[in-house]
Amino acid sequence: MKKGYPRFFLLPGLILLIAIIIFPLLFTIRVTFSSWNVSQTGLNFIGGENWAEMARDTRYWGSMLRLFYLSFLTVAIQYALGFAIALFAWKGIAARRFFRVLWLIPMMTTPSLMAIIWRSIFTEDIGALNGLLSRAGLDPVNWLTESGPANVAITIAEVWQWTPFMFLILLAGLLSLPKEPFMAAAIDGASAWKTFARVTFPMMAPISIGAIMIRLIDASKIFDSVFTMTRGGPGNATETPAAYIFQRSLQDFQIAYGSTLALTYLILAILTLTIIGKVFARLSKPRGI
Amino acid sequence: MFTKKVKTLLAVALPVALAASVVVITPASAGGTLTRTPGQEVSYKPYGPEYANVATTKDGNDACSWYNTSKKDYSGKTLRVLTHAIPNMGKPTALHAKQFEELTGGKVEVEHASFGDLYAKQLRSFQTDTNQYDVVFNGSYQIGDFHSFYAKVPDSVTKGNGSLATLTPLYKELYKWDGETKLFGIDADRHFLKYRTDVYENAAAKAFYKSKTGKELAVPKTWKEYNQHAKVFNGYKPAGQPAGVKFSGTTEITQKGGLMFGAFIDRVAPYAKNPNVKGGFWFDENMVPQVNNPGFVAGLTDFVEATKYMPVGGKNFDLSKEIESFGRGDSLLSYTWDDAWSKSNEPTSPIKNKVKAAPLPGAEKVWNRVTKKWDTPKGGVNYAPYIAWGWSSAVTAASPAKAMAFDYLCFWANEANHKLDLTIGDMGVNPSRTGDFTSDFWVKEMNWGKPAVDSWLSTMQNYEKNTNRVFDLRVPGVSDYMTAMENGVAKALAGQATPQKALDEVAKEWNAITKRVGITKVKSAYQNVIALEDNIR
Amino acid sequence: MYKVLKATFITVWSLFVLFPIMWAITTSFKPESAVVNGATFIPFLEFQPSLIGWKAILPGPDSITNLMTPTLNSLIVTAGATAISLIFGSLAAYGLSRFTYGWKNYSNADIIFFFVSQRIMPPVVLAIPFFLLLKQLKLLDTHLGLILVLTSGLMPIVVWLMVDFFNALPREIDEMAMLEGCNPIQAFFRTILPLSKPGLTVAGMFCVIFGWNDVFFALTLTATKVLTLPVAVIALNGTVTPYWILAASTVFSIIPLVGLAFVIERFLSRGSLGGAVR
C-alpha cells in the first residue's frame, strides 16, 4: 500500500504530540546546563555543575528510594483490592449496579481537592480519624508528624483515589472474557479458587499488565497527597521526587537544578518502566492465551 | 459526539459572555458611576452583607481619598492585579478594586493565588518578560528577589498627604531597597508573645507553678522560661478553659513550607543576635553563614524540646493551624504574627479577654561570633525581637499603566479604607501608621479589652525603640535560604538529625545557594540588612 | 464462611469509599466553630448545620467567589482537550493497530511506548517551558493554550486504550471496506469508527476525568480569563484554611463527574465496555 495512508493516521497525532512536547523537552535539556535561578535569569552555560550537584544530593536520591516503595506498594495494594472488588462486582452480588457506581466514585474526584479533604481527616487535632479514635477511648495517632503513620496516611489516600481505576479496567476485562474456558473448568469440577488461579487470572494477565503499567506511571508522580498532607514531612520522611522537584523548581525557583532532577527522573522512570514491562511480558508469556 | 456538546455549550455560553461584557462596558463608557463629595461618609455596606456590621467613617483629606479618586477618569483602561487568596489581602484587594472601578470607570482584573503561587507566578512573569501584571502583592521579605522588577513608589504617595506618609519610620525603611521605596506597604507585622491571663494572672495557677518549680510565675523573659512554663502547664486545666478543649503548653509554627522559618528566627534571635557584634547576624564579614553557630543551635534545641508540650498535631502546624489552635484555646503560650492575637480578640472568641501580649522572650546568654564565646547580656536577658515581614504590594516596572496602578494602590490604602480595613480581622491589614497606635480606636471601635490592647500597643512601641533587632534576610534567593533552613529545622524537629547536624547541613546548603546566586550580589544586598540590624539608618 | 468474608469485605470497602465523601459533605454544612474546635460528625447532635460554606461559593449575596465561570471554563477546556485527544489519538491508534511503521530499529511497539511515555514527565517540570511556549504563541491564559497542553497528557491514554480496542476488531472488516472501494481513510471513518463507540466512550471518559481534574497546568498557564474549577477552589486556600468552604467546593466540583460514574456503569452493564480494554 502507498505510504501516504498509514502516515495519514499516525502522523497528525504524532506530530501534534511532538509539537507540543518538543520545545519543553529540548528546553529542559538545555536549561540543565545553565544556572537559571531566582536571580540569574536565562540560559547561560555552566557545564555539568547541576549534574555534579545532583549526584551529591542525598535528599534527591532518598526521595527516589522512597518513591520506589511508595509507588510499588500503593499500586500493588490498588491492584489486589481492585481485582478483589472487580471479582465481587462481576457476578453474584446483590444491588450490583449500586456497588459498581459507588466503587467508581473516588476516581471521579479531583485528587488535589481530595488531598485537602484527606488532610482534614488525618489532621491530628481536628481531624476525623483522631476524632473517632478519641470517641473509642483510644489515643490519637500522629498521622502526619510521625514517619510511619504519615506514610500509611499517604498510602491510604492513594489507595482510595486510584483503586477504582484498577477496578474499572479489570471489571471491564472480566466482562469481556469468553465463557468457554469457565464452562470447561466447571465441567472439570474445578473449585472456585482453582478456576480463578487457572482460568481467570491467566486470562486477565495482559489487561492486568496494561493497567499496572499505566498506574505505575501515574503513581510515580505522587504529588498532590504528599504536598497537601505532609509537605514531604515530618522531616523528609514522605518526600517524593515530584514533591522535591516542585520545591526546587517552583518554590525555590531553581529552574536549572529542578530541570536536572526532573530529566534524570524521566530517564530513570523510562528505564525502570521498560524493564518492568519486559519482565511482565516474559512472565505472562509461558501461560499465554 | 463531543463536538455536538461543544456546540451546544457555545450556544449557551456565548450569549452569556456577551451579556456579561455589555454589563462591564456600559459604566466604563460613561466614566465612574459613583460621585462623591469631600468628607462624605465612607461605608462598605453596599458591597455585601458580610460588611453589614462594619463601622462607617468620614472620608479623609489625603491625596487618594474617595473624593479625590472620584475625580479621576480611567474609562477604557484596565489594571491586572495579582493578589493573595481570599480573605487575607484577597478580600480588601477585590473590594477596593470594585470601589475603584465605580469611582474611576476603569477596570480592575483581580487574580487570586495561594502564597506559594503568588511568588512563583510573578517571578515567572518577570523572568520571562511576560508582563502579566500591573500590580502584585508579596511578602516584603522577598524584596531582594523582586526589587529590580518593581517601579519606584512616587513621592506623592510616600510624602505630603499620600497614603504612605504616616507609616512609622521603621516600616518606611523596610519598604526601601537601596534608598528607593520599591514596595507599597499596606501592612506591618511584628512577632510578639501571646499568653493566657487565666494562668498568668490566676492565683491557683501561680501556686501550682510554685509547687512544681519553687519559682514565682511571671510572663516568660527567656525562651528557657517559656519552655519551662509550657512544660509545667502542659495538660493543666486553667480556670477559663473553653469546655472540651485540652490544654497544652505551646502552639507554634512547625511545618516546613508553612512559614515556620519565622518561628525559628524568633527563638534563635536572642541567642545569636549580639548587640556588641556589628556587621552581620546571618553572615559574617566573609559571608560565612552563621546559621549553625552555637546561638542558632541553642535556639533550635529549645524548639525541639518545645515539641513535647505542643497540642495534638502541633508538630505539623502552619500559620493557619497556629492561629486556629491558639484561637480556640489549645495552649498557654504562642508567638509569631498578629493573626492569632486578632482571632482571640474577636467577639466570638472562646478566650476573649484571656490573652495579653508581651515582647518576645530573650535569652540568658548570647553567642559572640567574634570571640567564639557566650556573652552574658547586660541586665541578664538579651532581647532581640524579629521584625517580621508584612504584606506589601508593588507596581511592576514593565506596567504600561503605572499612574493608574499607583492611584489604585493609593486608594486601596487611603485613610478611610485603612481605618475600616483594620477593623475587619480576616483582611490581614495590621497597624502600621502612627495613628494606629492609640488604644481608643481598638477599645471603642473594636470593642477589645483595654488591658489587652495596652499590653499589645506597648509591646509594639517597645519594638520601635529597641535597637537590637533582627530582620529578614532581604537578599536575592531569600526563599532558597529560608526553605533550606526550614528543611534542616524540620529534620531536627522530626528527630531525624541532631540540631547541630541539621544546621551544619543548612550551612552547607547556604554556601551552595550563595555561590549559585553570586557572592557579590548577596553580599551587597546583605549590606542593606546589616544597616537595619546595626541601626545605621 | 466465604460468604461471610465476602460480605464483610464488601461492607468494609464500601464504608471506606464512602467515608471521605461523607466527611466532605458533612463538613460542607458545618459552621466554622464545628470545624476548628475538634472533629464533629453528626449534624444537629454534634453541630448545628449551616449553609455558610455553600453560600460562599454559590451565586448570591454571601458569595465570596464565582464558581460558575470557572465551571464553564473547565467544561470548555475538558471538552476541547478530550475532543482533540480522541480524534488524533484514535487515528494514531488505528494506524498503529493496522499498519507497520518502521524507522531504523523502532517498531510500532516503540511508537506506542513513546506516546504512553509522555505521561511520565512530572508536570512540575513542564510548567516553565510550557509557559514560555504559550507565551511565544500568545496563548497564555487562553482556552486553546490549556487545551493543547492538556492534550499532551490525554492523547497517550487514548492511544493506549484504542490500540488494544482496534486490535480486537477483525481486520477483515476494514479489508472488506477497502475491497469495496473505500480507501483506508474512508474505511476508518465509514466502517471502523461507527464500531468504536464503546472504546471511544471509555477513552473519552478517562480524558474527561483526567482533564477535568488537572490542576497543575491550569494553575501555571492561566490567570484570570481561563480560571478552571479546581484552581478556583484551591485559590480559596487562604491564611486560614476554610475547610467548610473547601469541602463545599469539592463536593460541588465532583458532582458533574459522579454523573459520569453512572454512565460508565451503564456501559459496563451492557457489556459494551468489554472490547474497550482488551
Place this chain on the structure above:
Amino acid sequence: MSLILKNVSVSSDKDGVILDDISFEFKPGRIYILIGRTTSGKTSLMRAIAGLLPIDSGEITMNGENFDEKPIWERDVAVVYQQFINYPNKSVLENVEFPLLRKGMSKTEAREAALASINKVGLSDYLDRKPAQLSGGQQQRVALARSLSRKSQIMLLDEPLMNLDYKLREQLRVEFREIFNSQKDAVTIYATTEPPEALILGAEILVMHEGRIVQHGSPTEVYEKPQSTTVARVITDPPMSILPVSISNGEIRFGDGYAQPIPAKMKNFKEGRYQAGIRANDIEIAKSGGEKGTISLVEVSGSETLVYVDTPSGEIVLQMEGIHDVKVGESISVELPSNRLFLFETNGALCVSPDNAGE
C-alpha cells in the same frame, strides 16, 4: 484481456515462503478452482491478487494494466471470506448497498440491485436485521449477496462454504455454478480444500502446494493424471493410499509380501522401486491372499464406510458401499487391483495412471 500473474513471490520472516514464483493467466468468464491443503498458499494468492498482501517480486496485470500500482480500493475485486464478514453496525440491506454506493451508483439503483441480490440468496425477509441477528448461513449469504451484486471483474471466494452445514453447502454449490456462469466477463477464483467441490463446480483446477501451483487443468485431467503424489493426495477424497512397491520379475510387490503380476501398461518399466497409489473406492476386501493388516479406524459417512488398515507397507484406506460391520483391531486382507494402480517414481512424479481413472 485477462488477469496475469508473472513470477509472483511473497516471503515472510515468520513462515518462510508464502508464494513461490507463481505465473498464471486467468481468463475472463471462467471459473478457477484453487485446491490445496490449509497452508498451501491459496488464501495468500487471493490476498495478493486483491492487494491485501504486498508482493515481493513479480507482476500482476489485469487487462494489461499493472495491478501493483492500483490500491486495493481501485482494483474492483470482490471477496467472500470463509468467516462471515459483514459490517456489524449495518443492516442486511445497508450491507449490500454499501459497495454499490461506493461504486457510484445512485441511491435508487443501488437499492434495486441490492434487493435483487438479496432476493437471489433468499434473504428478502431479513432486510432490516443486523448481521448478529442472523444465523451463520444467513450471514454468509449476506456476504455473498454483497459480493455478487457488485459484478466485479474479479471475484475471489475463499472457502466460502467451509463453515456452513452440509445441506446448505450442497444447495449453494449448485447455485454458485449458475451464478458464476452468468458472470461472463469476470474472473472467478474459488478456493477449497474439498475435491468434490472442485469437481462439482467444474471449470479449471489449480492445485497448490507450498506456495506453488503444482498442476492445473480440467477436473478430469487433474483427477485422472495427478502429476505427483502430492497432487494425488490433495485431489483425492477420501485420501489415496500411497505405498512403496517394487517391480521385478514381472511382478509388482507391495513391501515384502503381497505381489501381483504387472498390468500391461507397466510392462516397459525398469525393475526397481516405485510408489503405488490407489483410490479408496478401488480397494476391495480380499477373498484370498491380498495385503494383510489390522483395522485401525472405521468411519461411517452417509451410505459409505471408510476403513483404515495398518499394513506392513503403510496405511491403506478403503471405501465400501453400504454399512459394514467391521471392528477396529480385526485382521483383514485387502485386495489392491493392479489395473487400478497409479505408479509414481520414488520422487513422486507420475509414471502411469490407470485407464478411466476418473470413474
